[in-house]
Structure formats: C-alpha cells, structure tokens
Amino acid sequence: DTGGSVLLPCYCADLHTKLQTGLTWKYKTKGDEWEVISSESGQYRDRVQLVNGQSPGNLSLLISHLTEEDGGVYQCYVLGVGHVYLTLTVKGCLLVNRSESLRITAYTGGSVLLPCYCTDLHTKPQTFTWKYKTKGDEWEEISSGSGQYRDRVQLVNGHSPGNLSLLISHLTEEDRGLYQCYVLGVGHVYITLTVKGK
Missing domain, CATH: 2.60.40.10 (Immunoglobulins)
Incomplete structure (x- = not known):
C-alpha cells in the first residue's frame, strides 16, 4: 500500500555465500530502459536499503514510503551469475464517486x-x-x-x-x-x- 514498505526478495541458494561480483538492483522505466536504483539519487533517494541481516547471501531490497509510481518491474542482477525479475504492484487510494x-x-x-x-x-x-x-x-x-x-x-x-x-x-x-x-x-x-x- 502507498506510504508503506515492501521487501523485494532475492537470495543466493546458500545464504552464507559471499558475493565475489557486483550486485545491482534495477527498475524498468516507462521508456523500457533498465535504470540502477540508488539511495543517493532519483525517485528512490533515502528510501531503499539492502536488508541482509547476518546472511551475506540475502540480497533483498527494502523500499519504504511507497508511492504508486514505485509499481513496476524490478531486477536483482548479480554480475556473472544471473538475475531475478519481480513485479511490484502498489495499491493506492481509488476514490468512490471519483470525478462525480x-x-x-x-x-x-x-x-x-x-x-x-x-x-x-x-x-x-x-x-x-x-x-x-x-x-x-x-x-x-x-x-x-x-x-x-x-x-x-x-x-x-x-x-x-x-x-x-x-x-x-x-x-x-x-x-x-x-x-x-x-x-x-x-x-x-x-x-x-x-x-x-x-
């Protein structure tokens, strides 16, 4: 729901695996381009963080303060290993009697x-x-x-x-x-x- 948080799951089969190569989270823009998610800039500024706890093989991404614009396709990409696609739907307020x-x-x-x-x-x-x-x-x-x-x-x-x-x-x-x-x-x-x- 809008305003809430969501954890996008991405795991190595062995949670104790330490990545030797780079991990990148990306999202698909309206122009069908893959853009890197960064907590330093863009629509995700200060709203995203990796949440692995004590498990280096947990690559999950936490997004907080969700907006409807956050809905879409995400990619957890590990260089030389592969990727996982996730589709996020963010429910917002749909008004009863809208425009009436x-x-x-x-x-x-x-x-x-x-x-x-x-x-x-x-x-x-x-x-x-x-x-x-x-x-x-x-x-x-x-x-x-x-x-x-x-x-x-x-x-x-x-x-x-x-x-x-x-x-x-x-x-x-x-x-x-x-x-x-x-x-x-x-x-x-x-x-x-x-x-x-x-």
Whole structure:
C-alpha cells in the first residue's frame, strides 16, 4: 500500500555465500530502459536499503514510503551469475464517486457529513485536502484552525484510514456551496451542500 514498505526478495541458494561480483538492483522505466536504483539519487533517494541481516547471501531490497509510481518491474542482477525479475504492484487510494458531483441538504445549527472514501478503507492516501469554493470562485483549503470553519470541522475516520469524510457542525447558511475532496495524484469528489433554515 502507498506510504508503506515492501521487501523485494532475492537470495543466493546458500545464504552464507559471499558475493565475489557486483550486485545491482534495477527498475524498468516507462521508456523500457533498465535504470540502477540508488539511495543517493532519483525517485528512490533515502528510501531503499539492502536488508541482509547476518546472511551475506540475502540480497533483498527494502523500499519504504511507497508511492504508486514505485509499481513496476524490478531486477536483482548479480554480475556473472544471473538475475531475478519481480513485479511490484502498489495499491493506492481509488476514490468512490471519483470525478462525480454529489448533492447534500442539511439544516442550520445541525451537522453534516461530507462523504469521501477510498474503495479500500484500509488504504490511506499520501496527501488529501478538503476545499471549498469561495464567492470569488477560488478554491480555498478548509482548516479547523482558521476562517469560517474554525473549530467546526473534523475528519471522522474511526479506524478506517481510507475514510476521508469531513464533519461540519453548527451549520450556517454561509456554509452552503461547492466542496471538493481532493486526493493528490488520484482525483477529486465534488459535493454541493445546501443549508436550509429549520
């Protein structure tokens, strides 16, 4: 899952074997080229390490802070010996109702839950934000620390990191309008909120 870690396995038949020749981990780029993975540069900077413990023949690679871009084909290559191919799939947040526009009606003084979910409720997206459209047609981020939503909004995910829903309490008619649940690299859900007097 995105944000997690994965161990790409690669072993010598005898775990006590010390390599006499070079080990290289590579990944296949979108241009079908093999590129060497390095913790010093590129998309894997500071996110990869060899994890052999006390076994010199364990050539496995640990990748942390996974992103969906890390998905693809990997190669564990030992000079003069051979290689192993591995295909990595990284699951991310797929939004329920992505790119759709929902309509919700609520009442002044009450509360409303603006729904936003990943299809897998155990998957937490790396970055997501709630925004509302101002009268000046600008998208502004909603924060519980400032603005008209101060101390009136909270995320209500319980034990489900993939539940991104927003609870707004003490509603006023000023809260009506267009809202957006935006997940970086995935998409958004639009919600039009109507607030009626009691």
